Amino acid sequence: MSLQAAITSDNGIGTKGRIEVSHFGLSYDSADAQVEAVTDAGIAVEPGEFVSIIGPSGCGKSTLLNAVAGFLKPTRGTVLVDDEPVDGPSADRGMVFQQYSLFPWKTVRENVEFGLKMKGMERSRRESAARTLLGLAGLLAFENQYPERLSGGMKQRVGIVRALATGPKVLLLDEPFGALDAQTRIIMQQILTNMWQRLKISVLFVTHDIDEAIFLSDRVYCMTARPGTIKAEIKIPLPRPRQQSMMMSSEFLALRRGLMSLISEESLKAMGGEVNDDALQGLAIDTHGHKLSEII
């Protein structure tokens, strides 16, 4: 059974979701004032598209993702998935969290089965479905292990398989590889692109890693510092399937440089101010004739 058949056997193929967020704003009351986390943000993910949101920490990119997931209600604007306004979390929108978030009291297979159990699928069917998925992800040998015994990379693979098991229309990932080491992260990126290419599911991916965003995505949204809004939208015209070696290509590096300058500007803002090159004149920092903002 192919991955696609295993996952979409219930839903039928071709029910990929379209995400449309327009004029999205979210603010909350803190002790002394109303804090605006995100303001007037608009994004769209076409069916089957892989889109990343990137931005400095605290810019509200996770807020935006959580609104699509249905955990947060927008203060202003609309969040639509397949033209339906999002109203609370649902199995149609699978989510992968940075902290793995596997149920420690369930075995690997029971974790994968969970969504199917919630759908009311009978035990024997969901067991075999979970086994098929775990087999495709190379995790069948660990089906009866508890998550505690798995490495970070394996945990997150289970997390992705679990989110895909119910055949969601869209997959939302909130810095899923942020806690992994560099080598594992690269492997996980490869696994994710492989799965996505086979499923052609719509993906919204939040990260602060520029390389990761370029390597994975069809398009990248870059957000500003708080209050976050969309600063730029960058198309990634790299061919698919993507290889690790592409990360050294001039095309990749050009995209990287472009995104880097967009991000570092915002990161500086997020840290409380812009770097003034003149102010650094007297200091013993050799910038080799470059502007500091270009270096960082």
Added chain:
Amino acid sequence: MKHAVLMRSVQASVPEAAEDLPAPATPETPIVVAARSSGPSSALLAARWVRKWLAQHRAEVRSYVVGAISLALFLLAWHLLTTHRVSFHVRFTNVPTPAQVFQSLARAIHDGTLSQHVVLSCRRIAIGFIIAALIAVPLGLVMGRFRFARDVIFPVSEVLRPIPAIAWVPMSIMLWPSNEESIVFITFIGSFFPILLNTLHGMASVDPVLVRASQCLGAREFSIFREVYFPASLPSIFTGLTVGMGVAWVSLIAAEMISGQFGIGYFTWEAYSLVQYPDIALGMICIGVLGLGSSAIIRGIGRIVMPWKHTT
């Protein structure tokens, strides 16, 4: 694959390396010698097996041996203090010797009185504790989930909680028609609050990300409760049950001493009244063993209910 092979060869070399070491001085050593004289090949295998086992379980064997020695020293100290009737402010003059206590145990087992007291105490504990668990755990879960329930119940529980179960004895005698019920009630009160508070604590420390993960997978209110909140709280619930069991025994013994007619607490107190000093120590030891046994039962149940907690 290469790693696996390497690992295996390393593991295989461990028992051989252990054989070069002098055999540890433990009770197993003579058995090895005896086996060697009977049949060379099987004896060699047995010796190897024993050495391997010892090498693997060295730390455990050591702590058991140390524990046994420690207990033996305790008995010895007790024996010396009582047979020499030591008296330096603390008086051991009337304290029974271990031998006397053992005699009294043999007699009590023979005439069956002790077992009657023990069975009755255990029954009181079982009823009081189980009722407490059956009420406190669901109540704690509901209080942890629904703020309104907590707002209603928490103030009352906070006022009642600091009252020691022993202070409930007079009130309990007034409340309940029979002596038996009032003792069970005191046991119940003693174990109720630790269980309730720990269940509440478990509910409060459930990782919200797990709740969100379950919602993303289509879980609704009741499923979230059953599949996430409840299992996530189980470790705390079992902490509460263990503590509650300890307090239940404290409360039971006190209640039996004050108002009982049977039970191990009554047995101990009666021994004092009747100047049967060995029975005092016997009663105390029984209480200790029963307390140890009941908390072991709870730990055992916890291990069965929470297999994920003991996999590493």
